[in-house]
Amino acid sequence: MATIDGTCDERFGAVRDALAAGLDRGAETGASVAVYLDGEPVVDIWGGHADASATRPWEQDTITNTWSTTKTMTALCALILADQGLLDLHAPVADYWPEFSAAGKERVLVRHVLGHTAGLPSWTEPISVADLYDWETATAALARQAPLWEPGTMSGYHGLTQGYLVGEVIRRITGRTIGTFFREEVAAPLGADFHIGLAEEHDHRVAPVIPHESHRAAGNPPLTAEASWTAEWRRAEIPAAGGHGNARSVAQVQSVLAGGGAARGVRLLSEAGCEAVFEEQFDGEDLVLGVPMRFGMGYGLPSPTVSLPNPRSCFWGGWGGSVVVVDLDVRLTVAYVMNRMAQGTLGDERGVGIVMAAYAALGG
Known part of the structure; x- marks a missing residue:
């Protein structure tokens, strides 16, 4: 079985097993998983490699481009x-x-x-x-x-x-850019290693994303995953798709929402402020994604397309597979961040398996 580093409450052993299984079957190159319950970490694990040639291990402080998981930070x-x-x-x-x-x-x-x-x-x-x-x-x-x-x-x-x-x-x-506001008002108070606009000093920790072989440049601008390999991309503040972090930092931030506005002694929002997420903005087929979606205020909401156990939960993920689920009913945050991209924009079985394993540990 693949070597998994980090810490995992035995209650959540199935989460660790799911990450190891993905590495064993070759679905992963390198990845990280974090689960926070009541604002505290119960899973903080990682494994595999930070590069396609498997010469650099994925370390505790490895970070990667998370694509649209960044949207949850901006929201x-x-x-x-x-x-x-x-x-x-x-x-x-x-x-x-x-x-x-x-x-x-x-x-x-x-x-x-x-x-x-x-x-x-x-x-x-x-x-x-x-x-x-x-x-x-x-x-x-x-x-x-x-x-x-x-x-x-x-x-x-x-x-x-x-x-x-x-x-x-x-x-x-x-009067502040989104990257500066996020760093000063969110990441720094929480001690979270997530960046919208990455300083050069962190470049050595970056695991470049590994594109899916089927991907071709598309859209306006015609964007390829390889664009994220450049220093220009990393330095820029691209607040819907350019954030760099790992599962730990994603969960550290979003556990604030799961906790009704506070986590680990830091309050960023009132409980009422968190409830705005659940103001439904749309429920129907999305013209771009081509599937039925339910959108709240900056996050996706449970729907037949993306089923979650509890109604006061929300989520979003990134191109190729990263995902975060935030559940205010059970004060749970589950994050998965990897470097090997799968096909599509709505996640894949790797992240889904991680989330399901976390809920199963809670008996949900």
Whole structure:
């Protein structure tokens, strides 16, 4: 059986076994898993290798690009500002970002952006991957364009644009970039090793993602997984897809939400502020993902497509397989972060198996 390092409460032994099984059957190259219960770690494990050639072991402090799992970090920042009364989730985006009202977007509300219903799932004018690294270029282009549908009426997954939209609202309110706000207000108080915009000093710890062999460049911009291998990608603040961390850091942050706004003595939100997550923004077939989805305020909610045991739970994941599930009913957070990408954007059996094993340990 594969060697698994770290700590695991024996009650959650099936979680450790699930990670080992993935490594044994070759589904993983390297991966990390964390489970937090009542804000405290009960599983913090890792195994495998940080590179495709299996020359570097995955270490305790190995981090990787988590793709859209980053969205949960950006959404949490918005929820914190809303809880502080600095951001009205039901107000027009243009209240905070006046230039955004152009081209008929005066009816786009902040909640539409968080729920993928704003009608801006991508840029309509051609942009390059390099444009993602220039905040002003990426946000100004979104401010100029018209929504593709009546805001709030349907969802179309805002794969990259959501982060720039939410991030610019946060910048207008706080005067800080999303990466700085997240670092100062969330990661630092919690001691979490998650980064939106990675400093050069951390480069040696990065496990490059390993693309699925079927993947080809697609979209606007035409993005490949290999783009994340560059220093330009790591330095940029790409708040919907460019966050770097591991399962431990993802769970450290999101356990705050699972705990009703606090974890390990740090309170970032009130209990009422956490409940905003469950304000349903859309329930139906997503125009981009092509499957039925239920979106709350910045997170996915339980649905027939993504079934979770408890109603007050939420989730999101990243391209290729990373995932985090946050359950406020049982105060559980489960995170899985790996470097070998699977096909698709809605996760795969590896993360699902980890989450199921964690719930089984609770008797759920």
